[in-house]
Each structure stands twice: as C-alpha cells, then as structure tokens.
Amino acid sequence: MSEAIAAACHVALDRKVRSQLRKWPQRPPGVMPSLKQPGTWLRARPGDADSPAHPFLKLPGTNRLRTLPDGLWLHFSPSATDSYVDILCIEACSSLQNLLDKRSRFAPSTNSLLAVCPVSWLLTPAQANDPTPRWRLIRMLKEEPIRPLTLPVRDIRVLFGLKSRHYDGFARSQVAHPHEFFCPMEALTAEEGYEDPEMRALMARAAASANFMRLP
DNA sequence: CATAGTACACTCATCACCCT
DNA sequence: AGGGTGATGAGTGTACTATG
Numbered sequence: 020m021s022e023a024i025a026a027a028c029h030v031a032l033d034r035k036v037r038s039q040l041r042k043w044p045q046r047p048p049g050v051m052p053s054l055k056q057p058g059t060w061l062r063a064r065p066g067d068a069d070s071p072a073h074p075f076l077k078l079p080g081t082n083r084l085r086t087l088p089d090g091l092w093l094h095f096s097p098s099a100t101d102s103y104v105d106i107l108c109i110e111a112c113s114s115l116q117n118l119l120d121k122r123s124r125f126a127p128s129t130n131s132l133l134a135v136c137p138v139s140w141l142l143t144p145a146q147a148n149d150p151t152p153r154w155r156l157i158r159m160l161k162e163e164p165i166r167p168l169t170l171p172v173r174d175i176r177v178l179f180g181l182k183s184r185h186y187d188g189f190a191r192s193q194v195a196h197p198h199e200f201f202c203p204m205e206a207l208t209a210e211e212g213y214e215d216p217e218m219r220a221l222m223a224r225a226a227a228s229a230n231f232m233r234l235p
Numbered sequence: 236c237a238t239a240g241t242a243c244a245c246t247c248a249t250c251a252c253c254c255t
Numbered sequence: 256a257g258g259g260t261g262a263t264g265a266g267t268g269t270a271c272t273a274t275g
Binding site: 033084086087113114117120 | 243244245246247
C-alpha cells in the first residue's frame with residue numbers, strides 16, 4: 020500500500036512540475052536578449068495537450084533514445100544560412116537514478132546533438148491570444164515548412180530539480196559541470212515560480228552571455 | 236484520413252552492498 | 256545494525272507507423 024502511495028506521489032509531483040512549467044513564458048525567466056543570443060526563444064516543452072507532437076532531442080542517424088525533457092526552451096538563430104538552436108532544459112528528478120540518467124544524456128560530447136521540431140508544432144501558434152504560427156516567429160524560416168525542422172544544438176544548459184534531501188546532499192558534496200544548474204523541486208512546483216528572483220538570477224547565470232566579462 | 240498496432244521513453248519496484 | 260546508495264528488471268503511458 021505504501022508503495023502505491025509513493026508511486027502516486029511521484030506521478031503527482033511530475034504532473035505538478037509540468038503543469039507549472041506550462042505557465043512559464045516563451046523566453047526563459049531571467050534570460051535577457053543579448054549579442055550571444057539575438058534570435059527567437061520559444062518554449063517547446065511542456066506543450067499543450069491539444070498539440071500532440073512537440074520538439075525533442077536526438078542523435079544523428081537514429082530514431083531511438085530520443086530525449087524528451089520535462090521543460091525545453093529553444094533559441095533559434097536568426098540567420099537562414101547559419102541555423103542552429105541553443106537549448107535550455109529542465110529535468111525534474113525524483114530519484115537518484117533519474118538524475119544519473121538525465122545527467123549523462125546532457126554530458127558534453129564531440130558528436131552532434133539535434134533538436135527536431137515537428138511540422139504541426141511549427142504551424143500552430145505559440146500563444147492562445149496570438150494567431151501567428153511559430154514558424155513566422157522564427158526568423159530563419161522564410162516559407163511555411165512542409166517537413167520537420169532539424170537543427171544542430173550549439174549550446175546546452177540544464178536545470179535539474181531535485182527533492183530536498185537529494186538537493187542538500189548534492190549541493191554539499193558535488194561539483195556541477197559548467198552547463199549544469201540545480202534547484203530544489205519546490206522551485207519548480209511553486210505557483211509563478213518563474214517570477215522568483217532567485218530562479219531568475221539562476222537562469223540569468225545560465226545564459227550564454229554570462230561567461231563573459233563584457234560584450235561589445 | 237482514421238484507426239489499430241507497435242515500439243519506445245520514462246518511471247517504479249526489488250535486491251545487494253557499503254558506510255556510518 | 257540501520258540507513259543510504261548502487262544496480263537490475265518490469266510496468267505504463269505516449270508517440271509514431273502501418274494498414275484499410
């Protein structure tokens with residue numbers, strides 16, 4: 020019985036994180052426009068229930084082992100001749116196994132990670148009050164797409180949400196990689212968590228321009 | 236174009252070992 | 256001795272594919 024309750028809690032926690040992230044803006048909170056990222060930010064995950072196909076991450080040449088993050092933001096480059104995306108992922112890890120799995124998926128590597136945007140996602144509007152389809156917001160596309168848009172990933176930043184017990188232990192003894200950021204799970208399940216100053220500051224440090232003393 | 240089937244990603248459950 | 260950690264195997268919901 021207690022196992023069933025624990026399982027229900029995990030499901031509820033995951034669902035709660037996604038339902039909150041669904042309210043987050045199209046641009047990651049705290050991330051400001053910059054010389055490093057002059058293109059368009061769009062929230063790719065979690066998506067609305069009525070649009071089934073959402074962007075995902077994959078490796079070239081395979082349609083298996085795709086990565087479907089809990090939260091995924093895409094920054095599209097403005098140029099049609101130099102197209103790429105920067106990605107910001109949020110992973111809610113309710114177990115240590117989950118953390119290890121997700122951490123390894125986003126580990127730095129020399130092969131090419133790809134972000135795939137389904138056609139149906141590109142054709143639908145990003146916001147309910149604006150009928151503009153997403154592909155028109157992405158300046159690299161000049162015509163309505165008829166096939167999925169597959170882009171190389173230039174930069175990866177990941178925010179891991181950990182349960183407080185895991186977070187405390189991890190924060191005390193572990194060293195994060197430069198692209199890794201960590202927060203307690205409560206920061207992801209909170210109402211209007213994207214307005215939290217600490218969260219905005221954390222995301223600002225995750226921006227691609229944060230590593231430079233000054234930008235021209 | 237709609238429906239059913241299939242493959243897969245994600246999560247959960249259980250067991251063994253190690254450190255405190 | 257107990258709690259925590261690490262490893263392995265199974266279940267479930269979702270998304271894609273094939274067929275009519």
